[in-house]
Amino acid sequence: MENILECQNLVKFFPGCLALNSVNLTVPRGKIVGLLGPNGSGKSTLIKLANGLITPTSGKILINGMEPGIETKKIVSYLPERTYLNDWMTVNNMIEFFCDFYENFNKQKAYEMLKKLGVDPAQRLKTMSKGTKEKVQLILVMSREAELYLLDEPIGGVDPAARDYILDTIIGNYNENASIIISTHLISDVEKILDGIIFINKGSIVLTSTVDDIREHENKSVDTLFREVFKC
Amino acid sequence: MWNLKSDRPIYSQLIEQIELMIVSGIYPAGAKLPSVRDLAGDASVNPNTMQRALAQLENDGLLFSQRTSGRFVTEDVEKIMKTKNSLAMGLINEFIENMSNLGYDRNQTISLIENTAEEEK
Numbered sequence: 582m583e584n585i586l587e588c589q590n591l592v593k594f595f596p597g598c599l600a601l602n603s604v605n606l607t608v609p610r611g612k613i614v615g616l617l618g619p620n621g622s623g624k625s626t627l628i629k630l631a632n633g634l635i636t637p638t639s640g641k642i643l644i645n646g647m648e649p650g651i652e653t654k655k656i657v658s659y660l661p662e663r664t665y666l667n668d669w670m671t672v673n674n675m676i677e678f679f680c681d682f683y684e685n686f687n688k689q690k691a692y693e694m695l696k697k698l699g700v701d702p703a704q705r706l707k708t709m710s711k712g713t714k715e716k717v718q719l720i721l722v723m724s725r726e727a728e729l730y731l732l733d734e735p736i737g738g739v740d741p742a743a744r745d746y747i748l749d750t751i752i753g754n755y756n757e758n759a760s761i762i763i764s765t766h767l768i769s770d771v772e773k774i775l776d777g778i779i780f781i782n783k784g785s786i787v788l789t790s791t792v793d794d795i796r797e798h799e800n801k802s803v804d805t806l807f808r809e810v811f812k813c
Numbered sequence: 814m815w816n817l818k819s820d821r822p823i824y825s826q827l828i829e830q831i832e833l834m835i836v837s838g839i840y841p842a843g844a845k846l847p848s849v850r851d852l853a854g855d856a857s858v859n860p861n862t863m864q865r866a867l868a869q870l871e872n873d874g875l876l877f878s879q880r881t882s883g884r885f886v887t888e889d890v891e892k893i894m895k896t897k898n899s900l901a902m903g904l905i906n907e908f909i910e911n912m913s914n915l916g917y918d919r920n921q922t923i924s925l926i927e928n929t930a931e932e933e934k
Contacts, residue, residue, distance in 0.1 A: 611861070612861070613859055613861075745857065748857060749854055749857060752850075752853055752854050752857065752858075752859065752860060753850070753854055755850070755853075755859075755860050769819065772819070773817065773823060773857055773858050773859070774857065774858060774859050775859060776859055776861050776862070792823065792859075792862075793822040793823055793824050793825075793862065796820060796821055796822040796823070797822045800820055800821075801820050802819035802820050804819065805819075805820070
């Protein structure tokens with residue numbers, strides 16, 4: 582299966598709101614893709630559909646050729662917008678928790694990253710700052726040897742130095758069988774590490790391209806193009 | 814070491830900067846290059862983009878790869894000197910153009926350079 586993610590005429594309708602309007606999309610393996618769009622454009626809806634947290638109104642979404650379910654959850658590692666972890670747990674607890682849950686969780690990798698980012702594994706989530714919590718969650722998600730990583734706003738709350746480390750971690754974990762989809766507003770921070778971008782607005786895909794094609798043909802950064810396309 | 818601007822394709826900037834590292838002797842003739850992953854990590858860029866830049870440099874003959882042992886700088890010193898010269902020509906032409914925008918012709922520019930060099934002695 583060459584495409585790790587595929588959408589065919591994907592529609593998601595919420596009462597009073599057409600969240601995704603007939604989306605057709607393919608993401609091949611071995612790519613780091615930015616899912617970029619203004620607030621309320623459908624980014625998180627798309628990511629939730631890929632996780633099977635919500636189901637399509639019509640159309641199809643396929644992960645490695647399969648509809649979201651038990652088999653796809655084994656190969657998809659998801660970082661949600663909001664934390665779902667119990668805040669009385671320590672980082673050590675959570676690592677054990679993830680180990681029990683996911684066959685492909687690499688404990689050693691997790692501890693290495695925690696050390697690099699200076700997070701004490703004995704600390705409880707409750708006592709951590711917002712940024713540290715985000716780091717821990719991202720570490721847990723990136724420590725799985727998955728085939729598709731879905732990162733919903735992964736660097737919003739962390740400081741620029743840690744942001745760089747996190748992006749380096751993403752590059753360092755890159756392997757040619759896995760793809761990473763990052764939804765974010767911090768385009769200028771991430772564009773260097775992206776292969777391709779998807780611009781989404783009001784539930785429709787407005788543009789798919791590669792970062793270098795945009796720079797070559799428009800002579801501007803993805804960040805600048807985004808600001809122009811989505812000018813308020 | 815890496816300095817990437819946001820309004821130009823990343824891969825062409827990577828090519829220029831690796832060329833610079835080769836002609837300036839950071840990676841001399843015959844030297845082994847770090848792995849794609851390490852170079853990409855170092856420059857904080859996507860590994861596919863780095864791979865594309867290295868493939869282009871290989872096509873141009875500045876690099877060559879050996880299946881099992883990695884990627885190396887060419888041992889052809891002449892080739893490296895040629896690249897160095899063409900980089901220098903680029904800089905000189907750009908400078909002459911900037912000077913001409915300031916209203917200096919070629920001869921005036923050259924004598925200005927000589928004067929400056931004289932003063933620095």
